[in-house]
Amino acid sequence: MLCSKTTHMSEFNIRVLRPADWLAYKSVRLASLKDAPDSFGSTYERESAFMQSEWESRLDPAGRAKSALPLVAECGEDPIGIAWGLVHDTDSKVAHVYQMWVSPDARGKGIAKALLERITTWAIARNCDLIELSVTTTNDAAVGLYDSSGFLSSGQVEDLREGSALKTKIMVKGLRNAA
Ligand SMILES: CC(C)(COP(=O)(O)OP(=O)(O)OC[C@H]1O[C@@H](n2cnc3c(N)ncnc32)[C@H](O)[C@@H]1OP(=O)(O)O)[C@@H](O)C(=O)NCCC(=O)NCCS
Incomplete structure (x- = not known):
């Protein structure tokens, strides 16, 4: 059961997803793509076709050419939110x-x-200069x-995805003085 509107923050837990969590991750990620198709570059149609191995490898640190912090927010055992921090090998100073x-x-x-605060703390610990996202x-x-x-x-604006009339903007936050 999802936490009700009156639930206090203290009843939520945020933790890092591991490969063994792939089924819960798949369910919350697909729920997000279904619920908010205009918020993401990817689509429910695309990701609902993923095999188990794709979901597992996304969560497997050994299988990635980038550092990631895949987070889930839970109420009891129910996933109620997700967010990822990612640092690509090509630019270790920018967290996404x-x-x-x-x-x-x-x-x-x-x-x-x-x-967002968990990702920011992680990015600072990784010595990143900047956090960047697209919205x-x-x-x-x-926003x-x-x-x-x-x-x-x-100031940078892009198409949400091919064929969409929606636009995304890049937003950034400097971390040099944030520690
Ligand atoms: C955007 C989203 C993640 C916000 O989640 P949330 O848990 O409700 O946000 P929070 O309660 O942490 O709110 C933090 C701040 O965001 C802003 N905010 C949240 N909801 C807002 C709304 N509906 N309108 C304007 N500002 C809002 C407020 O500044 C708020 O701080 P405040 O409550 O002190 O005023 C959620 O609405 C969502 O999942 N939307 C669909 C998916 C999506 O758009 N993802 C973002 C992709 S870039």
Whole structure:
């Protein structure tokens, strides 16, 4: 059962996903793509066709050419949010935020902010200079989240995905003075 609107933050747990969590990750990720198709570059149609090995390898540190912090927010054992921090090998000074999503029933209680803070702490510990993310320009909740967390628009605008009329903007936050 999902946490109710009245649940306090202390009842949530945020932890790192491991390969053994692939089924829970698959379920929450597909739920996010179904719930918020305009928020992500990828689609439910694309990822629902993934094999078990794809879900597992996403969560397997040994199988990636990048450092990742795959996070899940849980209420009891129920996943109610996810977000990923990623640092690509090609640019070790920039951490990226991907896949940010909180279940509709659990929104407005600081879960996304807590996920973002965990990624920020991780990026600072990795000596990154910057956190960067891409957000659909019309997504007021997500833009509000990143604005209130100190992210600024870089001025760079891109298409959400091929064939979509929606645009995304790049937002960044410097970390040099954040530690
Ligand atoms: C965007 C999203 C992740 C926010 O999750 P959340 O857990 O409800 O956010 P939080 O409760 O942590 O809110 C943190 C801050 O974000 C901002 N915010 C959150 N929801 C907002 C809304 N509907 N409108 C404007 N600002 C909003 C506020 O500044 C808020 O701080 P405050 O409550 O102190 O005012 C959630 O709405 C969601 O999953 N949306 C669909 C998927 C998505 O858009 N992902 C982002 C991809 S870039």
